[in-house]
Amino acid sequence: MNFEYTEEQIMIQQAAKDFAERELLPGIIERDEKGEFAKEQMKKLAELGFLGMMADPKYGGGGMDTISYVLAMEEISKHDSAAAVVMSVCNSLVNWGLETYGTEEQKEKFLKPLARGEKIGAFLLSEPEAGSDATSQRTTAEDKGDHYLLNGTKNWITNANSASTYIVIAQTHPDKKHKGINALIVDKNTPGITLGPHENKMGMRSSDTHSVMFNDVKVPKENRIGDDGFGFSFAMKTLDGGRIGIASQALGIASGAFERALKYSKERKAFGTEISNHQAVAFKLADMVVKIENARNLCLKAAWLKDQHLPYGFASAMAKQYAADIAMEVTTEAVQIHGGYGYVKEYHVERLMREAKLTQIYEGTSEVQKIVISRTILKD
Amino acid sequence: MKILVCISHVPDTTTKIKFINNNTALDTAGVQWIINPWDELALTRALDIKDAQAGAIESVTVINVGLVETEPTIRKALAIGADKAIRVNLEPKDSFVIATQLAEVIKKDNFDIILCGIEAADGNGSSVGGMLSEMLDIPSVSATTFLDIENGQVKLQREIDGGHEVIATQTPFIAIVQKGICKEPRIPSMRGIMGARSKPLQVIEPVTADSLTELVNYEYPKSKAACRKVDAENVKELVQLLHEEAKVI
Incomplete structure (x- = not known):
């Protein structure tokens, strides 16, 4: 057993500490007060590669291990948890999900810009009546042959406004219950997507949290992650x-x-x-x-x-x-x-x-x- | 053009300094080592110039005189963005020995711009840059707060009392860098950190050079005297104490 960090892990920890103290701490009180997303700071965090730090370098990521990620998350969260949650959603949920279960085409098209930090991702699972109980998805993804038709509402979505790429968990075969759920990659600019107002939260106020409404949103079939019905399993593993x-x-x-x-x-x-x-x-x-x-x-x-x-x-x-x-x-x-x-x-x-x-x-x-x-x- | 940045491996500036062996050596237990802050600023400026003038700067190299334990510090410089590194395998004893080693490398490798921090945060010698200039017989600019290359011409500014001096010089030259050369040191990117080990780090053996100075021992600064309060009515006593005891007026 070895409790020592590697040279790279120490460097990442220090880089995160320096960034948090220099870029995130100044202005945090005002951002928290106003509920203002740290747009400029996120751009810099992305440029340094923190948003795609664990993705494979062949997709533009940093190729770092999870230990490094823990160290970086701790340092960023000491000063600005709202910034840290952007990192967490991008790295742990969206990038990891795409890299582990996506097809090569999906990785090429969606993972690369996320791993390089050019785009931000969001993971849309929670619903007004399905939070921790993720089996009861009301959002539907109706199979229309060459595409799915998404309808429903997702709640408490981190990065809802700042993200370009959504991973949406939705029910395709209600009779199969959780085995009928799919995970779909959705471009936020697809017609039929609207956002609710920025949530006025108790904490993490500068995190960009909204409800997202889908009204007959067409999603190409090739944007489904894994086999038909893999969505619940995908969400749980992610x-x-x-x-x-x-x-x-x-x-x-x-x-x-x-x-x-x-x-x-x-x-x-x-x-x-x-x-x-x-x-x-x-x-x-x-x-x-x-x-x-x-x-x-x-x-x-x-x-x-x-x-x-x-x-x-x-x-x-x-x-x-x-x-x-x-x-x-x-x-x-x-x-x-x-x-x-x-x-x-x-x-x-x-x-x-x-x-x-x-x-x-x-x-x-x-x-x-x-x-x-x-x-x-x-x-x- | 080729830029060389001389970097020292120094204890983190927040380290609580303790001496051992009858106050002849620093207790390195638990010390976190960093790139000397002035050298890190110099490196950042070198990289900024390279980024702004694609093609004008062929490479940015860092050099350190030190034993193998300085390599993590050197790799940090590579992570920040230096293209390659050289380590002269020698425990640095004094400024003369360090400057001698650096001069040998510079003579062989024809660097155009050599950057040194104005001092090292541990020994505070402030002498390597000046010695290098003498040994190599090339100009040096002290307390450099600005450095740029415009149409192939080097422009520098140095700090003088109450203002700045603008200086032009020919390459090769040494700039001894002061705070202000860049806003803040660069934070290494994730890819930079992961790529640091794959960049060249050349280890070369030192040339013979004897130290010109010998460290006898270190002394701690005197602890601050307790605060003395003088009655607000007693201005005379205050003036007398400032004059005779504190010797500030």
Whole structure:
């Protein structure tokens, strides 16, 4: 067993840290306040290759491993989780899904511009009445011979406006239930697609989240990923990897809050000494760092399994549930350590606390992760 | 034109410095090593010029005098965008030894523009660039804050007290680079990082050169004196203390 990072992994971690501190941190409070997508910063992040970092270099990607991705996601999320979720959706869901299950023609046409960072992707699974329960898809993809006709509404879609390429999960054969679901690659500019207003969220406010409505949207047959009925399986396999991204995001939110709380506790004085000298604060910091280390190890273990081509669904569910839950705990304590200052925006920890909440909800709630975990341990 | 950027391998500038062996050596345990920040700015400017003037700059090479442990730092420079690298396999003892090694390489390889950071963030010697100029008998421009090539002509600016001097020179020359040469160091791209190992890193053996100086020992800076408060009414005492004790007026 080796806990050391490679030279490349350290360089990627440092590059992500430098980018986050230099490009994302300035202006984050205003972007969060206004719910403004970091368009310019995303362009730079894409140019550096972060949006396609794991895709095969033959398709224009960085060819990096999942460990590097975890490290980069953590660093970006310390300062701007809304930027990190763009990275997560592009890398874990859209690019990985296309690269693993797409045809060569699909990869040539759709993956290449995504892997090179020229385009942004979105993954459209959630619906008004189907979030974590992805089997109950109401969006339909009617088989019309040479094309599918898409109708329905998708909810909470990250990158909905900024993306050019959508992967849409929709029901083709309702009688076959989840085995009738398909995954389709859809150009966002196809006639019949409309967006709802930008969601006014509690956290990750600058993430570009909308509902997407499909009204008789024609999708060529060749845009279906895999065989007819593969869509549900595709979504589940893709989400296994997506969980590593969101777990690493939660980890970054937690470590970003911890680093700020640690710094503050060594500067702020109360009762004649720095508050870090008070055991009540010191023990909070100790608890925080242990939780973060555990979360990091779970993320890295899941990433390592994925890189070794070993089953990682169980590990990624554990990483996602634990990292998200401790992100909520750690950010709450970081606000507590900051006292009144933690409750105002300049100190960032209140924002991180709002962001942490979402990691317990999206890409499978903590409760859904526990279903995955418990079913795995109880199945024999 | 061929550009050479001389890079030093230095501890991260946030490192808490500790000395060992009776204060004769730096305790390198846990130290994170980086490209000397001024050298990184020089490299960034070299790459910016190369990008802006496709074809005018044949290559950007980085060189370091150091043992094998400096290679991750060298590869970082390759990841940032240098085309190739040279490592002179020698533990750098003093500025003279380093400059001697660099001069040997430069003589053989005919670089047109040689860039050095104004100082290294560890030893702060500020002397390699000037020594190189003397050894190679070529011009050097100190405290360079601007460098560009326009229609084949080199234009530089250097910092002077209260302003800038604009300088033209012929190649080859050495620019000793100060902050301001570029806005910020480049962040390596993902492809740059993954491609760094496939770029040439030539290791060459050093020539014989004796150090001209010897490090006796390091000393820590004196810890800051405690803050003294002078009564707001007592201006006379304040002036006296500033004059006699702090010696600032």
